[in-house]
Amino acid sequence: MEGCIYKDQNAPIEDRLKDLLSRMTLEEKLGQITQIERSVAPPSVVKNLSIGSLLSVGGSGPFENATSADWAEMVDTYQKAALESRLGIPLLYGTDAVHGNNNVYGATIFPHNVGLGATRDEDLVRRIGEATAIEVRASGMNYTFAPCVAVCRDPRWGRCYESFGEDTVLVRKMASIISGLQGQPPPGHTKGYPFLDRRNNVVACAKHFVGDGGTEAGLNEGNALLSYEELERTHMAPYIDCLSQGVCTIMASYSSWNDVPLHASQFLLTQVLKEKLGFKGFIISDSEGLDRLSKPHGSNYRQSVLTAINAGIDMVMVPFRYQLFLEDLSYLVESGQIAMSRIDDAVERILRVKFVAGLFEYPLADKSLIHTVGCKLHRDLAREAVRKSLVLLKNGKAPNKSLLPLNKNAKRILVAGTHADDLGYQCGGWTSTWEGKSGRITVGKTILDAVKETVGDETEVIFDQNPSSHFLSTQDFSFAIVAIGEPPYVESGGDNPVLDIPLNGAEIVKSIAEKVPTLVVLLSGRPLVLEPWLLEKADAFIAAWLPGSEGGGIADMIFGDYEFQGRLSMTWFKKVEQLPMAAGNDLYDPLFPIGFGLTLKGLMVLD
Structure with a gap:
């Protein structure tokens, strides 16, 4: 496709985005919204359906004890398939690198967040983000579902250790890890617009929006019974710091706020996060988050898709039933129950992050980074973090x-x-x-x-x-x-x-x-x-x-x-x-x- 503005790395991102979106079929747009677990997605599916993102759930690697080199080879296989699609849109490949690139054998494993909060050292946390990003990129992946910026108000919660602590001010301080993962945004950066330095950095994901650390009795996927003022003051405040650092993606929480599941909250996802706070990146569901919404509707998965997309979810971590998801999503758009403008908004946001991240220019693994995985410099940093925690x-x-x-x-x-x-x-x-x-x-x-x-x-x-x-x-x-x-x-x-x-x-x-x-x-x-x-x-x-x-x-x-x-x-x-x-x-x-x-x-x- 000669003369494609979207392929010109010197063109403004918004111009590239507009050009690419204008060339896409409905099927290609819906593919971009879909994130699949790599074990159910052969490269042919990635290519033929223009799938936007893959992930490895915990333990889902090339084989047991696979090294970063093994991972890079696997991820590149999928990435090359994406590049062979009609428009050649590269993949975001996600992983839960929540305390180092923890799924990969031999990677440096840092203390979990509850320990990092005990250090009170925001520069240390930023450096941990940098080291983690390099080790993730060495494995070919470019997207981590981190950090968790929940404010944990009850240690009975099974995800307590993923939180930096119970104090909102402390959690806001520790959000500096985003500048480590994504790079330091330049002066004048517009809050809410995604940013990535591209040099050895990865797309970050602030999670879980919002109130997951404040549920009744600390129940995971529970219900936060809070006034909006308390939700905003205690649990939403850290996201302001994430937005100011250009966080590219935000994950919706499994939990509910005053009995409304976050995956279904058009008020919090669209009116607050996107409109009031000005977030221009994309919102991703949690794994099988739409399946959770199916429970109140019996087995009506299609209703869950309708509810979540219209609420403001842009990318859906399916991650297994992608055929059913795409079938239901296509039906809902073609029947007019989901407006085309909502689909275009979601795809714009996803493509914006891909352009910002430089994936069109540098889609494949940088194998020159493999020597950094578990290197002395990173292990010394982890040892410092242990001492301070x-x-x-x-x-x-x-x-x-x-x-x-x-x-x-x-x-x-x-x-x-x-x-x-x-x-x-x-x-x-x-x-x-x-x-x-x-x-x-x-x-x-x-x-x-x-x-x-x-x-x-x-x-x-x-x-x-x-x-x-x-x-x-x-x-x-x-x-x-x-x-x-x-x-x-x-x-x-x-x-x-x-x-x-x-x-x-x-x-x-x-x-x-x-x-x-x-x-x-x-x-x-x-x-x-x-x-x-x-x-x-x-x-x-x-x-x-x-x-x-x-x-x-x-x-x-x-x-x-x-x-x-x-x-x-x-x-x-x-x-x-x-x-x-x-x-x-x-x-x-x-x-x-x-x-x-x-x-x-x-x-x-x-x-």
Whole structure:
């Protein structure tokens, strides 16, 4: 097609967009709105239906333990098919790179957001965004469903660890990760217009719009019963910061606001986000978000498509039943139930992001980036993030009797607990697979690895996950490092009304602490119930969150190479009956308030 303005990279984006849209058939437009899971989309489907986007759900890669090079080869196969379509519109290829490029074996895995919130370091978070973007691009993908900018008001929520914290101001500060993922927008950038630097950057996605962290009882996909003023003040405010940084896409929430599902809220998606806030990128559904809407309508999927598209959803993460979706969408447009203007608006927004991202000029993987995946620079950054995220809650059973820092040259050290030598537990959900799993799931260092690497040559390190009373009575340990916590979980599978320490963690601590001076390292996606006797028996206690692949950051801190500076990003409650509880509540009576953290010198740090 000679003379195509849309192929001229020097032409203004809006001119290119208008030209391309004018050339598209209805079928091509509907294809652009559709996002499919790659396992059900052979390259021929991408080409023939002009599919706009593919994704890999958690664990959906070329094969188990596939490297970035393997991923790049796979993604390029699909991208080349898209380029062979009539108009040659490139694909957006999405992935849940929510704490590093966590689906890819060997990638750097950073702490989950609840830990990053504890750092209070917006520049660190921006640099993590940069590193993640490079590792995503090295795998051929160009779109991440991150960051989550939910304000979590209840730790019973199964996605609590995806939130930077309970405080709106803190979450707004941590939205700096978008400038890392997409690049720093230039002075004069128009708020709400998408921006991407193109150099080693990826399209970001602020999620989940809006109020997902404020549902009743912390239920995932639940209902936020809030006034509009409270929704705007507490939960919508971080999106203002995302828009100012040019975030390209925003994902609608599975949850509801005052009984109206967000995927069906024309008021919030169109009137507020697009019109009032001026968002010019595109709104994407969550995975099978339209299927969720089908529940009130029985099996009427077509009604769900009608409701969601007319509400303002621009791209639909189908991700499996794409034939049915396209059939129903086509019928609704041809019957006039969805206006052509609504379709054109959605496609304009999708194409705008693709032009801004430079996909027409640079659609294929940049394989020169593969050497950056899991490189020392990125792992050092992750280790720094671990150090800054750890929160010291206790150090010593009496004044001037601190356990930390530990002695690197102690004679014999016991390392114990379910989480001491389990990289999968250390990383949490959204790692290797959707739910995460136990074991050596990727490249990294466990706490045990890090301790062994740190101590002196003459120090003996003994590992026993759950040592017997007899064993403890017959051994002479200088101290014990006991790592306990939660196994991996995601979304509704993580909803927890009791929030106790699972896997017999508290009992393991009790049996050891009665005989050996004990440091407890709690790995969790949220505050958990800490019984008074547990804190009393522990000589020192650290909240380590879900630190990711670099356990060396924990060793750096417990042996005194760095001073503690992490502060709680969420209130640590006393009993679940107090929940929801956040700073500013009338009955605020926490075990540890938000912002709490000790230093090795015993100083208390508070916001």
